[in-house]
Structure formats: structure tokens, C-alpha cells
Amino acid sequence: MEIKVCIGSSCHLKGSHRVVEGLQKLIEENGLSDKLDFKGAFCMGLCxxxxxxxxxxxxFSVKPEELEEFFEKNIKAKI
Ligand code: FES
Known part of the structure; x- marks a missing residue:
């Protein structure tokens, strides 16, 4: 599974660094590092x-405060 988090300016203002850090932590805690390809990406044209x-x-459009729920539903459950 490939995961790309947008670090373009609009997403940056909405907390992309929090999403990147949070996802890294969740991926590590769940021991999924070797199953996921995790990267940053520039604007996807879908701000x-x-x-x-x-x-x-x-x-997907993810709010930093909803990250854990997003991770459970769209990443962990689908691996
Ligand atoms: S800045 Fe993230 S999709 Fe445009």
C-alpha cells in the first residue's frame, strides 16, 4: 500500500506536518512500516x-484531529 501526504502550501496550512508525524507514529506503533510505502507529495490539485x-x-481529505479514526478505517483495516 502506498500512502502519500500532500505537503503543498494549502495542505501545509491545514496541518500536513501533524498528519505526517501522526501517521509515522501510528505506522510504527502498529508495526506496519514494512507493509507501507510512506511518502510526501506536492499539491495534488485537490486542495x-x-x-x-x-x-x-x-x-482522502484528512483533518489532523481525525487522523486516528482515518488510520483505523482506511489503512489498518485494509492491510
Ligand atoms: S496543497 Fe495539498 S492538494 Fe493542493
Whole structure:
């Protein structure tokens, strides 16, 4: 599974660094580092209400405060 977090300016303002740090921590805590390809990406052209996170070919809009729920539902459950 490939995960890309947008670090473009609009997503940066919405907390992309918190999403990156939070995801790194959750991935480590759950021992998933070797199952995921985790990267940063530039603007995906889909500046949304939250931070754009692309999982394989699907783009999600993630708010830093909802990260844990997002991780459980869209990453952990699908591995
Ligand atoms: S800045 Fe993140 S999608 Fe545009």
C-alpha cells in the first residue's frame, strides 16, 4: 500500500506536518512500516477542507484531529 501526504502550501496550512508525524507514529506503533510505502507529495490539485492523503489511487481529505479514526478505517483495516 502506498500512502502519500500532500505537503503543498494549502495542505501545509491545514496541518500536513501533524498528519505526517501522526501517521509515522501510528505506522510504527502498529508495526506496519514494512507493509507501507510512506511518502510526501506536492499539491495534488485537490486542495480540500483537510489535508490531502492519497492511498494507492484514492485521495482522502484528512483533518489532523481525525487522523486516528482515518488510520483505523482506511489503512489498518485494509492491510
Ligand atoms: S496543497 Fe495539498 S492538494 Fe493542493
Amino acid at each position: 480540500q477542507p483537510g489535508v490531502s492523503v492519497k492511498i494507492d489511487n484514492e485521495v
